[in-house]
Amino acid sequence: MFKHPDPTIRAAAQRAFDALLDAIPVSSISAQGLNLDEGAQHFSGVLEKAGLRAEIWDGEGAPTVFAERPAADGRPTLLFYGHYDVQPPDPLDDWDSPPFEPTLRDGAIFGRGAGDNKGQLLAHVGAIAELIARDELDIGVKFLVEGEEEIGSPHVAAVAEAHADRLHADLALTADAPVHDDGSPVVIFGVRGLLFIEVELAGAPADLHSGNRGGIAPTPAWELVHALASLRAADGRVLVPGFYDVVRDPEPAEIQMLDRLPVNQQQLTDDLGEAGAARWQDESPWRALGFKPNCNIAGITSGYQGTGAKTVIPSRASAKIDFRLVADQDPDAVFEAVANHLRDINPNVGVRKLAAVPPSATSPENPRVQSVIEAVRHATGRDPLLRPRLGGTTPDYVFTQVLGIPSVLVPYGPTNMNHHAPNERMTIEAIERGAACTVEICRALGQEEA
C-alpha cells in the first residue's frame, strides 16, 4: 500500500495506518463529554506501545495524555501536540459508512477523527515508534495529547502551567489541518488570536406597542446599533482607542513569504462571491489574514423577525462579536479597551467575555524552524509553502508564551479532509506524507545540539 522508497518511512506509515484503524472506533466526543477517559486510555496505550513512557494527567476537564522518551546525550527534544477528542458525527444520514467504523475506499480511511486529529497525530506516533524500533531516534520526544481541542481547549494552558517542567522542549510541532488548498505542503509559524464577546442592551421591562409608547420608550435596538457602529469604520478599521498600539507589522522575511503564497482566485470567488472576491484581484489576501486584526459581528438579535409587520419596541438587544487578534495584542487587554469604549458610548451597555485566546508567533529565522522546513522539503520532494500565520486560532500560545518555546504547524491532512463534516477522511498519501515528514524532522533535529 505504501510506496515510499525509504523503508523506515514505509514501515512508519504502515504503523500509523494500523493504529488509525484501531483509534477511530474510540468515539471520544468532547462536546458531549463522551468516552473521554477511554480516549485518553487508548492513546496512552498507543504511546506506551510505541516505546515511550506515558501517563494520564487528571484535572479539570478531560484527562490529558503525556508521554516522553529522553534525548540521547546533547540532542534536542521535540514536543508533539495533538488531540484525541473528535467532533460529533452529525448529521449521521450524510455519512456513506458509519462514522466510528473505519472504512477503506478511494485510497482513504473514512471515519470521524480520521484526519482531525487522529490520523495526523498517529503519523507522528508511527514514525517515532519505527525510529525507536530501529534504534535510530536520537532526539528526545514528548507528546501532549489533550481531549478538549474541539471545544476550544479551555484547560490546556492551565495544564501546561502546572506541568511546565515536564513539558519543556526545544521545539513544539503540531499537525492539525489540511495542507494548502493547492495540495502543497506548508509550514506555518503562528496563528491569529481570538476575543469573543457578547454586547447587550436592555430597555423597558417588556416589549411595548410602538404607537402607544413610540417616542417616549427606551430603544435598546437603536442603542445597540449605535454602540456597534462605534467599534468599526466602514473600511474595516477598528475604532477602539489603543487597539492598534501593539500590532506588529510583518518582518521583511515574512513579507517575502506572503508575496510567494499563491492565491486561488476560483476558491476566493466560491467562498466570497463575485463581488467579495473582486476586492482581492490586485492585492493578496494573505497579509490581511495573518497580520491584520479584524472585528466581526457574528450575530445580532432583537425584536420581531417573523413574517409581515409587527409594530413593537423590543425590550432587549444583543450581539455577539469576535475579534481576530495579531501579535502582540493581548485578548484581555483588548477586552478592557473594548468594554471601556462601549461604556463611554453608552453607560447602560453590558459586555461579557466569552472566549480569549492570545495570538502566537515564532520567528521563521529560528534555526530549528529552518531545519523543519528543510526536512519537509526533503520528505515531500517539494518546496513547502511558508505561511507566517494561520488566519484561524489554535492554542499555539501555550507553547510560545506559557512554555516559552518556538512552535511550528506542519499539517498533513488532505485538502478534501472533510473535518467537522460527514465522510471525514485521511488519505493513504497523507498518512505517508505525515510519516515521511516526521521521520525527516527527527533525523534533521538529531544532527543538532540541544
Ligand SMILES: [Zn+2]
Ligand atoms: Zn477540529
